[in-house]
Amino acid sequence: MAQFGDQTLLVTGAAGQFGRIAVEELLARGATRVIAGTRDPDKLAELAARGVTVRKVDFDDAASLASGFAGVDRVLIISTDGIGKxxxxxxxxxxxxKAAGVKHIVYTSAPAARPNADAGLAAEHFWTEVAIAQSGIDFTILRDHMYAENNLMSAANEVASGQIFGLIGDRGTAYVSRADAARTAAGALLTAEGKTVLDVTGPAPVTNAERAALYSELTGKTITSIAITPPELTAGMVAAGLPEGFAQALVAFQVDAVIGYHGAVTDVVEHFSGRKPTSFADFLAENRAALGA
Structure with a gap:
């Protein structure tokens, strides 16, 4: 396996949670020419003090892209939070x-990325993947499955209500921790070659019923999984205050779990990070406080 630790490696979105973990992993694994790209370089003053090159890289600013990518051999493009753009x-x-002569792109995509109208946010990742493939640059597309952390946004409310609402026919999601996915991306930046598309997953798919059982075990409360239809779930999310478009995107993700797109399990995390992925049960145990019990 080739090692590219002596090449110039750029991580975009380096001030975010994912990006910061990826930069730290590169440094821990001996990379010597790391560039941390961010819209706000002041946020990375601590990294700069440690010898990391910090550059302004704003995807909405063409000039910053030209200067930010200059001299870069390999880049990790972390998908932005700019839904819709x-x-x-x-x-x-x-x-x-491409203009800067980058030799390899690592991109954080999503499972089952496709252009279908009912694919929710996956279409944005699909068209980015197409652009990467058409660039002629070697690439590693990392289709990160749902981050385990996403569950923590609703877990306390679900525990308090005693109910988890999901879709009929749920076949499970192989939740992966953000840290595992970020270390995997750093490993790919250091070692990957060629043109590949890979799923980044946790060690096993977890259904809504299994998630409810884990919440119950950790909190001592009874949490029930309630299976409903996509229109019912969408309506419930809108009633809870979510914008309809965003609710539809979230439901589309759950529809994909019913189809089985999110139940795949791979060894990609271990291959690139050198660590076995954290199980969902262990992740919840480490974050028990977020369950509100």
Missing amino acids: RVAQQTAAVAAA
Whole structure:
């Protein structure tokens, strides 16, 4: 397996949770020419003090992309939080990478990325993948499955209510921790070659019923999984205050879990990070406080 630790490696979105973990992993594994890209370089003053090159890299600013990608050999493009404008942002970054002569792109995508109208946010990742493939640059597309952390946003409310609402026919999601996914991305930046598309998963799929059982075990309360239809789930999310478009995107993700797209299990985390992925049960135990009990 080739090692590229002596090449110039850029991590975009380095001030975010994922990006910061990836930068730390690169440093821990001996990378010597790391560039941390961010819209706000002041946020990374501590990294700069440790010898990391910090550059302004703003996907909405063409000039910053040109200067940010200059001299870069390999780049980790972390998908932005710009829902609705990701395609424009990320294709601009791919174009900048090509113009700068970047040799390899690692991109954090999503499982079952496809252009279908009912695919929710997956279409934004699909068109970014297309732009990367058409660039002629070697790439590693990492289709990160749902981060385990996403469950913590609703877990306390679900525990308090004693109910988890999900779709009829749920076949499970192989939740992966953000840290595992970020270390995997760093490992790919250091070692990957060629053109590959890979799923980044946890060690096993977890159904809503299994999630409810884990919540019950950790809190001592009875949590029940209630299976409903997509329109019912969408309506419930809107009634709870979510914008309809965002609710539909979240339900589309659960529909994919019913289809089985999120139940795949791979060894990609261990291959690139050198660690076995954290199980969902262990992740919840480590974050028991977030369950509100």
